[in-house]
Amino acid sequence: MKVLLVFAHPEPRSLNGSLRDVAIAELLAQGHDVRQTDLYGQRWKAVVDRDDFPALRSDDRLHPARASAEAFASGTLTDDVREEQEKLLWADAVILQFPLWWYTMPAILKGWIDRVYACGFAYGVGEHSDRHWGDRFGEGTLAGKRAMLVVTAGGWEEHYGPRGINGPIDDLLFPINHGVLHYPGFDVLPPFVAYRLDRMGEDAFPAMAEALRERMRNLAITSPIPFRRQNGGDYEIPSLRLRDGLGQDTVGFGLHQDPGTAPC
Amino acid sequence: MKVLLVFAHPEPRSLNGSLRDVAIAELLAQGHDVRQTDLYGQRWKAVVDRDDFPALRSDDRLHPARASAEAFASGTLTDDVREEQEKLLWADAVILQFPLWWYTMPAILKGWIDRVYACGFAYGVGEHSDRHWGDRFGEGTLAGKRAMLVVTAGGWEEHYGPRGINGPIDDLLFPINHGVLHYPGFDVLPPFVAYRLDRMGEDAFPAMAEALRERMRNLAITSPIPFRRQNGGDYEIPSLRLRDGLGQDTVGFGLHQDPGTAPC
Numbered sequence: 398m399k400v401l402l403v404f405a406h407p408e409p410r411s412l413n414g415s416l417r418d419v420a421i422a423e424l425l426a427q428g429h430d431v432r433q434t435d436l437y438g439q440r441w442k443a444v445v446d447r448d449d450f451p452a453l454r455s456d457d458r459l460h461p462a463r464a465s466a467e468a469f470a471s472g473t474l475t476d477d478v479r480e481e482q483e484k485l486l487w488a489d490a491v492i493l494q495f496p497l498w499w500y501t502m503p504a505i506l507k508g509w510i511d512r513v514y515a516c517g518f519a520y521g522v523g524e525h526s527d528r529h530w531g532d533r534f535g536e537g538t539l540a541g542k543r544a545m546l547v548v549t550a551g552g553w554e555e556h557y558g559p560r561g562i563n564g565p566i567d568d569l570l571f572p573i574n575h576g577v578l579h580y581p582g583f584d585v586l587p588p589f590v591a592y593r594l595d596r597m598g599e600d601a602f603p604a605m606a607e608a609l610r611e612r613m614r615n616l617a618i619t620s621p622i623p624f625r626r627q628n629g630g631d632y633e634i635p636s637l638r639l640r641d642g643l644g645q646d647t648v649g650f651g652l653h654q655d656p657g658t659a660p661c
Numbered sequence: 662m663k664v665l666l667v668f669a670h671p672e673p674r675s676l677n678g679s680l681r682d683v684a685i686a687e688l689l690a691q692g693h694d695v696r697q698t699d700l701y702g703q704r705w706k707a708v709v710d711r712d713d714f715p716a717l718r719s720d721d722r723l724h725p726a727r728a729s730a731e732a733f734a735s736g737t738l739t740d741d742v743r744e745e746q747e748k749l750l751w752a753d754a755v756i757l758q759f760p761l762w763w764y765t766m767p768a769i770l771k772g773w774i775d776r777v778y779a780c781g782f783a784y785g786v787g788e789h790s791d792r793h794w795g796d797r798f799g800e801g802t803l804a805g806k807r808a809m810l811v812v813t814a815g816g817w818e819e820h821y822g823p824r825g826i827n828g829p830i831d832d833l834l835f836p837i838n839h840g841v842l843h844y845p846g847f848d849v850l851p852p853f854v855a856y857r858l859d860r861m862g863e864d865a866f867p868a869m870a871e872a873l874r875e876r877m878r879n880l881a882i883t884s885p886i887p888f889r890r891q892n893g894g895d896y897e898i899p900s901l902r903l904r905d906g907l908g909q910d911t912v913g914f915g916l917h918q919d920p921g922t923a924p925c
Binding site for chain 1: 711769
């Protein structure tokens, strides 16, 4: 497989950096082609602004979605953004690796999403009408590819458990797994999450590294999270409300997984 | 009251800009003192990197939390960060206004959190031991102040409803309301959310503006979301797991609200 790893930590000599090296070494050992986007190494521009749309006239109002759609359609997005889109199109699998800062990704990675996910590329794809609300949530430009988060957290696993104070980790990551990855079409694998990073002794690293290697070895065969497809019949259109009778035993984000296709 | 509004949209002539102007005008009309952080206007630096810690030697490993703690303790954080911390200490109420991009805040606002929320200021406050896991979630530097989100979304309200495909808006905003605002001590008010922004006709603006004015008029008296306090007895320490017997009728993020103190 062709694998793109997007890395969002400012220090290559960090534990995050070591885990990144472990993942890449294992992917190469498995015979995969690997490319990397090292956001700090590339000094990635994090903020969507007028400079992203060179064709915009200086007195034009900046409407980010419209400007993005026009620049994508006319091929005038900036080189850095087009290069990342090309990497996404090239990849069979995409890994986003980041430390959990304030319960989500660091700004530099959010800015990669905000800028690379252009209108016409990651959203605004397919028919948009009262009968079909775009090709998204399981369909779209990146359909057929796999994606997976590799996340490090300072707190304890219990703190992110079903009754932990931070909220369940799968719910905290839902806006990313479902809203950022499933949205443009990815099959989303369960995340790899490493806890207690800040106080972890060196003796704990080998087991964590081996767990990550195992996930890398199984990248092609791990069952995805069974998120429902928007256009698979489970949702009313255009309200995009889950049909009555589905997900009766659950509430919240859990509604958007189909228990019938859950991995064994 | 003293009110700080943090604004995160790149175009002042946008609908977001108009709503910001409406909010500020109403706050001033009510006699409040208002300051603003216009992140795009200030060309806010969004990314945490070595430049944030001038005291760090060039060959030192960058450990963001440790570097942040040292810089905060020694008064060597950069001027832009210290100015925002001073504004937060000044304010009685803080409003974060942003468009929902990929189900959360734009990178520039995430970078304001990542940088301004230094260790010793917004986290790492109070005793950290197996008996007391810091002053957080209802306690901390910003305790006694109010905070509120003002959010615009392109999609329909139904899409963010209890069974809507995006997930319920209160769950999508939980990592911000609970993890970013309640964490350092804020009392968090229910958010103001404006839907269907992209296709809204001009005739819909007056009603939306009036609804926002109403929220501004009630800023001092609106009941906060009844998030549980970490150190109020509801959680086991140090697992930070909600005690058995509490929140029996719910799961997920909803566990962390106390139904006994819900607003009427």
